[in-house]
Amino acid sequence: MKRSKIVLVGRRDPSELELTRVPQGTIIVVLSYEGDEFLLAMKFGAYAGLSSWLEAGPHTGVGTWR
Incomplete structure (x- = not known):
């Protein structure tokens, strides 16, 4: 898994079912x-x-990190 390809979509509170787990x-x-x-x-x-x-990680095609 490459860090530059991981997208943070968001965060939320747990659902009712998730609260039990x-x-x-x-x-x-x-x-x-x-x-x-x-x-x-x-x-x-x-x-x-x-x-x-x-957020601090390298972005594909920017700098020397890939």
Whole structure:
């Protein structure tokens, strides 16, 4: 999986069903990669780190990182 191809679609609160399966205070993060969508459950602090890491990553065709 290439970081430059991961798209952070958004975040949301867990649905009623998800609330029975994830710890309290968790958010659901929606990512896509080459057309496939993924849901991750995490605390907001982890989301902040993930979103910063994705935003700071190299972009295909920009600079020397690929």
